[in-house]
Amino acid sequence: MRVASFNANGIRSAASKGFFSWIQAADLDVVCIQETKAQTHQLVSDPLFYPEGYHCYYHDAEKKGYSGVAIYSRKEPDAIITGMDNPIFDREGRYIEAQFGDLSIVSLYLPSGSSGEERQAFKYQCMDYFTQCLVSMGQSGRRYILCGDWNIAHKPIDLKNWKANQKTTGFLPEERAWLDKIFDELGFVDAFRLVNQEANQYTWWSYRANAWANDVGWRIDYQIISKALSDQVNDAYIYKAERFSDHAPLVISYA
Secondary structure (H helix, E strand, O other): EEEEEEOOOOOOHHHHHHHHHHHHHOOEEEEEEEOOOOHHHHHHOOHHHHHOOOOEEOOOOOOOOOEEEEEEEEOEEEEEEOOOOOHHHHOOOOOOEEEEOOOEEEEEEEOOOOOOOOHHHHHHHHHHHHHHHHHHHHHOOOOOEEEEEOOOOOOOOOOOOOOOHHOOOOOOOOHHHHHHHHHHHOOOOHHHHHHHHHHOOOOOOOOOOOOOOOOEEOEEEEEEHHHHHHHHHHEEEEEEOOOOOOOEEEEEEEE
């Protein structure tokens, strides 16, 4: 099973840059998309956004042109869950889950906090609430693949200029400690790092200061998995041959 996670920063923009052609060429079984920045009614009349061979599900933000997540799956899920059962976060369209037997695949978009203190506080609020969700997931007996833009780089190896960004949202000590808790206490696993321990493995580059050309990036997109899936991670890659967004797709193959 080949699973991709991708922050599109506007699904219509990504489409114009060839994203849907890549989906077919990459032979993906599940595609988790964040930041669709569209309402479903704006997409439903265009078959491009419902690619052949996939079952497609969207969870929109109430605010137009903002946030939103989606899942495309070759196999029809047994169930689709939208939202984290919290209206404060769910109105921003940040969570959609596809269930296949005892396996859940999630497309998740956590807040960035980059626009100021108010949104950073909202980010912490979302993190606190999602911790409770993760505890419930761990106790459920289900297996999870949590794909998405988590908007946090975990360790210095995960961003180019880590020393200069220690007081920057996305690499704050509190945010990094939260990921520590997810991995060390709650028992989830960073699937990418199971098979790739190399530096310069980034999934996001600012549009400013030639960050893409100079590879000044951050690894903030993850597939975080239940420990029970650890021995099923075969390989992983970040697709950079084409640029569909300020993020690059993260693709992981599971046995």
